[in-house]
Amino acid sequence: MNIPEPEIIDPASVPSLKWGVIGPGGIAEVFVSAGQKHTAQSFHAVASRTPGRADEFAKKFQIPKVHDSYETLVADDEIDAIYISSWQSEHYEHAMLALNAGKHVLVEKPITVLPEHAKEIFALAKEKGLLAMEAMWTRYLPQSTIIRKLLASGELGKPQLFAANFSVDNRHIKRLWQKGGGSIVYDMGIYPIAMSQQFLGNPTSLTATGKLHHNGLDEESHSVLHYESGARAQITASGIATLPTNASCSFENGVVVVDEPFFVPSGIRLRDKELYFEEQVWRDETPVRGHDGLSYQTTWFAKYVSEGRVESEVHPASEVIAGIEIAAEICKQIGAEPL
Numbered sequence: 001m002n003i004p005e006p007e008i009i010d011p012a013s014v015p016s017l018k019w020g021v022i023g024p025g026g027i028a029e030v031f032v033s034a035g036q037k038h039t040a041q042s043f044h045a046v047a048s049r050t051p052g053r054a055d056e057f058a059k060k061f062q063i064p065k066v067h068d069s070y071e072t073l074v075a076d077d078e079i080d081a082i083y084i085s086s087w088q089s090e091h092y093e094h095a096m097l098a099l100n101a102g103k104h105v106l107v108e109k110p111i112t113v114l115p116e117h118a119k120e121i122f123a124l125a126k127e128k129g130l131l132a133m134e135a136m137w138t139r140y141l142p143q144s145t146i147i148r149k150l151l152a153s154g155e156l157g158k159p160q161l162f163a164a165n166f167s168v169d170n171r172h173i174k175r176l177w178q179k180g181g182g183s184i185v186y187d188m189g190i191y192p193i194a195m196s197q198q199f200l201g202n203p204t205s206l207t208a209t210g211k212l213h214h215n216g217l218d219e220e221s222h223s224v225l226h227y228e229s230g231a232r233a234q235i236t237a238s239g240i241a242t243l244p245t246n247a248s249c250s251f252e253n254g255v256v257v258v259d260e261p262f263f264v265p266s267g268i269r270l271r272d273k274e275l276y277f278e279e280q281v282w283r284d285e286t287p288v289r290g291h292d293g294l295s296y297q298t299t300w301f302a303k304y305v306s307e308g309r310v311e312s313e314v315h316p317a318s319e320v321i322a323g324i325e326i327a328a329e330i331c332k333q334i335g336a337e338p339l
Contacts, residue, residue, distance in 0.1 A: 003282045011040045011295075014302040019045075021045070022085070027108060028085040034288075074097055085108045088181065094107075095107050099130055107134055109134050113186060122311060136320070139315040143259075148198075156254050184221070184238065206333075208223040218336035221336075254270060264291065265292075265293045
């Protein structure tokens with residue numbers, strides 16, 4: 001058993017879409033910056049409800065058009081796709097607005113807080129023949145293509161135990177501690193949830209414990225997920241404590257370790273199951289580092305548009321919805337109220 005080569009799409013091999021941006025905040029800055037550096041995509045227009053913010057964003061990234069409302073942005077005939085990075089509580093409204101205007105949408109994760117809203121977004125996209133995709137950018141990194149190939153080969157055997165942790169002291173990020181703006185499970189925990197889905201699929205049950213912030217949001221959670229295969233997953237997310245951001249999965253015939261931080265371009269280790277193990281190592285040595293990895297999803301998105309897809313092949317609607325349901329159940333069990 002060997003580590004396969006990653007699949008990396010040549011950015012020049014896909015159409016250059018014209019993008020509009022809704023919600024030009026911090027993550028939108030990272031998204032557009034990464035796209036301009038590492039893709040062939042065109043960032044054409046921006047709108048914000050905060051006076052002056054869209055003009056400032058457009059100037060910073062040399063975006064030619066500024067709209068004074070989201071309605072005029074999505075009605076712009078020159079735009080092919082809308083990137084939505086408003087507050088999580090607004091994703092549903094803005095995604096439906098863009099889809100009804102005939103635009104493809106890439107919506108920051110989680111695509112919505114409520115599973116029923118996600119279902120409506122994907123249903124409308126399918127009805128209109130448009131692509132709706134959650135911006136779970138880790139699913140499009142080179143290391144994720146390696147994981148998919150390892151799993152598809154069947155050589156690892158049955159999965160046994162997955163573990164992932166995303167715990168970083170993010171008390172300085174005000175949005176995470178405001179209802180509708182995030183919450184630790186939905187903003188950070190969604191990464192290990194999505195990684196657990198990639199390795200194990202969707203759980204049949206879960207048990208969660210955690211701590212609440214004074215305003216009712218979650219600040220830390222520890223979850224154990226159970227699967228029909230008999231496998232388990234352990235997921236930890238904290239916005240107060242800082243621990244190594246690692247992910248790994250044990251199988252009958254080996255162990256797959258995703259180097260930390262597991263949600264950015266990093267590396268893959270394929271180990272035997274001994275205490276003093278031997279391993280094969282693949283390291284991501286491309287110039288795309290850290291959050292510039294958001295650029296990969298942009299190229300995959302354009303590829304999917306060119307193929308006429310209405311959802312992601314590697315992160316389909318059913319999996320996105322199930323991920324939100326997992327996050328919602330964790331919040332429910334620990335008594336957190338994200339909205």
